Amino acid sequence: MSAVSPRRSATDARHTRSVILDRGVEVASVEGLEGLTIGRLAADLGMSKSGLLGHFGSKEVLQLAVIDTAAAIFGQEVPGRATDAEPGLSRLRALCAAWVSYMERGVFPGGCFFTAAVAEFDDREGPVRDAVAGMVAVWRRDLVIQIRLAVSAGELPGDTDPDQLMFELYGVMLSLNHSLRLDRDPRAGDRARRALDRLLTG
Template sequence: MSPRKSVAEALSTRAAILERSVAIASAEGLEGLTIGRLAGELGMSKSGVLGHFGSKETLQLAVLDRAGEIFRAEVWEPARPAAPGLARLRVLCEAWISYLERGVFPGGCFFVAAAHEFDGRPGPVRDAVEARFDAWRGRLRKEAGRAVDAGELPGGTDPDQVAFELLGAVMALNHALQLHHDPRAPELARRTVQARLGRPAAVTGQVHRDPPEPTTAPER
C-alpha cells in the first residue's frame, strides 16, 4: 500500500467515524458516544477507533468541530452573499430557521443540545460549546450593529438586545419542534423575526461579497 493511499484511507475512516458520531450525539448527547458502540456500528476494533482520536474527550471536541462545519454550511454560507446589516441578518435568520425545520441534525440544533448537556460541567468540552455560542452571538450582534449604523434599524437599538431576541426565538423553535413536534413552530419563528427586523424590501439583485472570515456556531 502506498503512503498516499494509506493517508487517504485513514482520513476516510476518520470522516466516517465523525459522521456517525455526529448523528449519535445529536440525538443522544455527546456523552452517548462510546468507543465500543462506534466500533461495533462501524465494523472496527476499539483500538482502531481510539487510534484516530486517542480519547473520548478528543472525539467529542472533534464532533463539535464537525457539527460546526455543518452549521456553517447550512446557516452562515447562504447569508454571506447578502449585504452586511439588515439584509444579511434576515437571510441568516431564514437559513437558521430552515436548518431546524429540515432536521439537518436528527436531534435538532446540535449546539443547543450540547449546551444543555454541558453548561454545568466545567472542562474543555463545555468551553468549546460556550466559545461557539459566543462567536455566533457576536455574529448576530455585529450584523445588528451594522444595521443600526446604516439606519436600517431605529437609532438607539441595542445590538445585544437584537441578538438576544433572535437567539431566544430560534431556541424556542428548536424546543417546539423537538419536544412538542409543533408543525406551526417554524412559521411562528418567522413571524417573531419579522416583528423584530421588519419586512424585507423588494429584492434588488445586488449581491455583496465579504472576504472569508471565521465564524462558529452557536458557529454552532
C-alpha cells in the same frame, strides 16, 4: 504482495476518520456528547475499539472533533447560505431565514446540535464545555456584528441595543427548536418567522 503507498494509507485514514465523525455527529445529536463512546461508535461502524482509538486517542478528543464537525456543518447550512446578502439588515434576515430552515429541515437528526450540547454541558467544566461555549459565542458575536451594521446604516432604529436584540433572536430560535423537537408542532417555523419579522422591522 505490493505494499500500500503512504499516500493511499493517508487517504484511507482521512476517509475512515470522516466516517467516524459523521456517525459521531448523528449519535451525539440524538443521545448527547456523553452518549458518544468509543465502544458505541466502534460497534456501529464495525470497527475495533483499538482501531477507533487509533484515530482519536480518547473520548474527549473524539467529542471535540465531533463538535468541530458539527460547527462546520452549521457553518455551511446557516452562515454559508447568507453570504450573498449585503451586510447589515439584509444579511441578518438571511441568517435568520437560514437558521429557521436548518431547524425545519432537521439537518441534525436530534435537532440543533448546539442547543442540545449547551443543555448538556452548561454547568460543567472542561475542554468540551469550553468548545461548545466558544462556538456559541462566535455565532452570537456574528449576529451582533450584523445588528450593529444595520443600526449604523439606519436600517434598524438608532436606539437598538444590539446585545438585547441578539438575545431576543436567540430566544425565538430556542423556542423553535423546542417546538419542533418536543411538541412536533408543524406551525413552529411559521411562528418563528413572524416573531423574527417583528424583531427585524426597521
